[in-house]
Amino acid sequence: MPNRLIQAQSLYLRKHAYNPIEWWAWGDDAIEQARRDNKIIFLSIGYSSCHWCTVMEGEAFSDPTIAQYLNENYLPIKVDREERPDIDSIYMQALQMMTGQGGWPLNIFLTPDDLAPFYGGTYFPVDAKYGRPGFLHVLQTLRRLYDDDRARLDAVKAEILTNLQNSVLLPTQTLSEALLKEGLEYSTGIVSAQMPGTRFPMIPYADAALHAVRFGFEQYNAREATTQRGLDLALGGIFDQVAGGFHRYTVDPTWTVPHFEKMLYDNGQIVEYLANLWASGVQEPAFERAIVKTVEWLKREMTAPEGYFYAAQDADSFVTPEDAEPEEGAFYVWSYEELQRSLSSEELTALSEQFTIEPRGNFEGKIVLQRQHPGQLSDTVETAFDKLFELRYGACIGETFPPARDAEEAKSIAWSGRIPAVTDTKMIVAWNSLMISGLARSYAVFRDLEALELATQAATFILQNQWINDRFHRINYNGSVEVLAQSEDFALFIKALLDLHQVTRSIQSEAPENQIDWLAEAIRIQAEFDQYLWSDGLSGYYNTAKDASRDLLIRERNYVDNATPSANGIAIANLVRLSLLTENLDYFDRAEQTLQAFASVMEQSPSACPTLFTALDWFRNQTLIRSTADRIATLETQYLPTTAFRVMETLPEDAIALVCQGLSCKEPARTQEQFIQQIQQSQNRYATGLG
Numbered sequence: 001m002p003n004r005l006i007q008a009q010s011l012y013l014r015k016h017a018y019n020p021i022e023w024w025a026w027g028d029d030a031i032e033q034a035r036r037d038n039k040i041i042f043l044s045i046g047y048s049s050c051h052w053c054t055v056m057e058g059e060a061f062s063d064p065t066i067a068q069y070l071n072e073n074y075l076p077i078k079v080d081r082e083e084r085p086d087i088d089s090i091y092m093q094a095l096q097m098m099t100g101q102g103g104w105p106l107n108i109f110l111t112p113d114d115l116a117p118f119y120g121g122t123y124f125p126v127d128a129k130y131g132r133p134g135f136l137h138v139l140q141t142l143r144r145l146y147d148d149d150r151a152r153l154d155a156v157k158a159e160i161l162t163n164l165q166n167s168v169l170l171p172t173q174t175l176s177e178a179l180l181k182e183g184l185e186y187s188t189g190i191v192s193a194q195m196p197g198t199r200f201p202m203i204p205y206a207d208a209a210l211h212a213v214r215f216g217f218e219q220y221n222a223r224e225a226t227t228q229r230g231l232d233l234a235l236g237g238i239f240d241q242v243a244g245g246f247h248r249y250t251v252d253p254t255w256t257v258p259h260f261e262k263m264l265y266d267n268g269q270i271v272e273y274l275a276n277l278w279a280s281g282v283q284e285p286a287f288e289r290a291i292v293k294t295v296e297w298l299k300r301e302m303t304a305p306e307g308y309f310y311a312a313q314d315a316d317s318f319v320t321p322e323d324a325e326p327e328e329g330a331f332y333v334w335s336y337e338e339l340q341r342s343l344s345s346e347e348l349t350a351l352s353e354q355f356t357i358e359p360r361g362n363f364e365g366k367i368v369l370q371r372q373h374p375g376q377l378s379d380t381v382e383t384a385f386d387k388l389f390e391l392r393y394g395a396c397i398g399e400t401f402p403p404a405r406d407a408e409e410a411k412s413i414a415w416s417g418r419i420p421a422v423t424d425t426k427m428i429v430a431w432n433s434l435m436i437s438g439l440a441r442s443y444a445v446f447r448d449l450e451a452l453e454l455a456t457q458a459a460t461f462i463l464q465n466q467w468i469n470d471r472f473h474r475i476n477y478n479g480s481v482e483v484l485a486q487s488e489d490f491a492l493f494i495k496a497l498l499d500l501h502q503v504t505r506s507i508q509s510e511a512p513e514n515q516i517d518w519l520a521e522a523i524r525i526q527a528e529f530d531q532y533l534w535s536d537g538l539s540g541y542y543n544t545a546k547d548a549s550r551d552l553l554i555r556e557r558n559y560v561d562n563a564t565p566s567a568n569g570i571a572i573a574n575l576v577r578l579s580l581l582t583e584n585l586d587y588f589d590r591a592e593q594t595l596q597a598f599a600s601v602m603e604q605s606p607s608a609c610p611t612l613f614t615a616l617d618w619f620r621n622q623t624l625i626r627s628t629a630d631r632i633a634t635l636e637t638q639y640l641p642t643t644a645f646r647v648m649e650t651l652p653e654d655a656i657a658l659v660c661q662g663l664s665c666k667e668p669a670r671t672q673e674q675f676i677q678q679i680q681q682s683q684n685r686y687a688t689g690l691g
Contacts, residue, residue: 009477010080011406011424012048016057020067023078026087031551034075034112040146041115042074042139043091045106047082048424049261049312051328052123053105058325060126060135069136073143075112082311082428083475083483086543090164090553095120097163109142111157115553118157164554172539173599180620180686183613184212186606188220191229200249201233203269204561204569208610210276211617211641214684227284230277233270234286235371237362240332241355242369242388244293245301246270247332248315256356256370257363260315260329260421264302265564267294268434275441280639285376291442295451298435301401304425306465307457308476309432310403314421321411321419331392331421333366342391347384354381393417427476429466429485432458433492434564440499444636452503459500462493463521471545472528484548487541487558487567490529494574497522501581502645503636519581526578529571530590539590539597540568559598560608568594569611573618580624580644580660588662591619618642620686623679626665627657642683661685 004024006017016023024030026043034041044061046053060066070076081088081104088106094117096102108120119142124135145153187208206229212222233239236255238247246267247258271294274287302310316326336359339348351357354371361367393401394416403423404410410419439455442448465481466473472485485493501518532545540557542549549555558567575591578584595616602612621642625635632645651658655668659678666682669675 009480010083012046012080013078016078019061020064021061021076022071023076026077026079030077039075041110041112042076043108043110045079045081045088046104049314050104051315056105056123060124063126066136069139086486089556091117094160097160116157116161118153168554168556171600172596175595175599179602180616183602183606184208185217185219187610188212188222188225192220192225196253198249198251199253199255201266201270203273204565204610206273208614211614227282230274230287231374234290237368237370239290242385244297257368260332262313264309264311264431265434268438271438272441275445276639279445279637284374286374307461308427309435309458311424311426311428311431313423317421318411318419331418333363333368335366342387343384347380350378350380351384429462429474429489430492433496436496437499440503444503484545487533487543491567491570494522494525495570498577539593541571559601559612561611565611569615572615576618576622577644580622595619621683623682624660625657
């Protein structure tokens with residue numbers, strides 16, 4: 001018999017609907033019930049494509065003995081972190097304080113009266129193993145502590161609560177002159193580092209390092225580091241070489257074996273990064289191929305009929321409909337025998353010359369395709385990939401591939417190829433925004449109209465569907481709008497609108513009656529952002545609106561980059577861009593206040609906040625170019641990281657452009673040589689804090 005979660009919109013929550021645990025969703029009803037019954041709240045947070053979340057769901061959360069004890073002694077609550085990143089952020093920080101590390105599933109125990117955490121962990125096995133305690137033992141021990149030794153529990157809780165409350169109180173200070181150089185160099189060092197273990201894209205750091213290239217700092221070679229990161233991504237097993245799209249990360253330092261889930265937010269950032277890398281002068285064919293294939297994947301598998309983008313695809317999939325459990329990577333990997341059967345000897349030879357292919361495989365006896373060399377792939381290899389694509393998908397090249405929305409659907413549909421991984425079809429504004437920005441940049445650099453069309457459709461959907469009672473909302477479940485927008489939704493969508501505004505200025509003369517004024521929409525949404533999430537006392541933007549924070553232990557202002565860039569870092573760059581495009585200095589003042597609010601973090605913990613440093617680059621080196629549509633269209637194909645454009649119908653006599661810095665403009669540029677020199681000077685005037 002299903003529990004309460006059967007009514008949930010979230011795929012992640014519904015995955016737990018048939019657990020014997022009597023799960024509640026986060027909300028007033030659950031919290032009040034815990035207080036009435038004096039039960040510890042067991043809060044479990046995860047997401048639909050999380051591998052170890054799935055493992056724990058099938059083990060400890062399906063165990064009848066554990067479920068009985070948990071139901072009798074705890075109030076169990078499930079949260080989808082993709083719905084409520086604000087809740088996840090608070091309790092992840094608490095877990096890291098307790099254990100020094102975090103991850104998902106995030107399992108944490110709260111006292112019901114104040115929702116304060118006192119113990120937590122990630123994956124708990126049924127029985128003790130892997131150096132981890134058995135879950136039932138944990139539950140029994142904590143219940144005894146709660147009943148018999150509240151003084152000890154309260155002391156632990158008080159220390160954690162004090163640390164959490166102190167974490168949001170950041171001293172405001174002025175920005176030192178050398179801060180930009182130090183921060184960009186720090187990020188370059190992180191991208192350059194050759195460490196053992198897993199490899200994540202870490203695009204916020206790579207983006208900061210790309211900003212550093214033009215300054216020529218001496219400590220690290222930013223050009224080399226950013227190029228290598230692009231090669232690792234485009235050539236590695238992290239990229240689905242057959243069908244496009246990037247996996248979440250690799251489990252090894254050689255970028256070979258991925259954790260196979262595909263997240264929309266990674267793909268949006270990587271597309272934008274590779275396009276910028278190309279625009280900066282590194283025109284590697286593998287970068288363009290990766291972008292093209294990823295756009296194909298996005299259109300084929302991740303775009304709803306309404307025009308928005310789905311959230312994620314699982315790492316695991318079923319090999320046959322009879323399987324009880326899915327296998328990690330089954331949809332993506334190949335056996336050597338399959339390659340021999342499916343490809344001609346010429347194709348297999350050509351593939352083996354370009355990719356790491358051995359009969360023994362490189363992942364549990366199977367093969368993850370990883371390129372050995374950059375450059376253009378031969379027609380023979382691409383023909384081989386067409387055959388592998390058909391083996392995986394059936395005959396649907398160039399067609400839409402319908403999503404499997406849950407495990408039952410994945411096993412019950414008669415697929416013409418392999419059984420695909422489950423797709424989480426919810427629409428998340430922040431993640432769609434990252435993809436819109438990536439597509440807009442791809443259009444600017446490669447003039448890919450299909451990418452622009454996809455970006456425009458998604459942005460239009462959000463503008464037309466995500467407001468209820470004049471309030472912006474984060475999630476859309478097949479027409480059902482949920483959860484007030486959070487800071488990352490506001491910041492990233494405003495950025496996406498500004499990106500669209502910039503790359504469509506040169507084509508706005510065509511059918512203007514059908515075009516959206518992207519800049520006007522960005523200004524409108526920025527006003528809502530300022531009204532509901534701006535901190536008057538501390539400056540910067542809270543994670544959640546003031547009227548949506550009463551169930552939160554603390555009110556955070558996001559400045560740390562994780563898999564996605566920090567909301568406040570993106571917001572600062574947006575404010576600078578808005579000030580350039582509207583000539584409204586209130587935006588610039590607010591950008592400066594926000595930078596000062598986080599200056600202490602930038603000085604003390606530069607590894608935590610690369611996006612704040614790219615925002616500082618915008619603040620210090622902001623440049624506005626006024627010129628004709630044709631000239632701006634040419635400039636868009638270049639990498640000018642702190643530049644905004646305004647199309648001008650009339651310019652001073654004999655001038656080809658105006659280059660402006662804040663409140664002043666240089667003399668009108670009358671030759672291309674003078675124009676380029678002015679742009680370079682403007683983009684580099686605060687390279688070392690001596691501007």
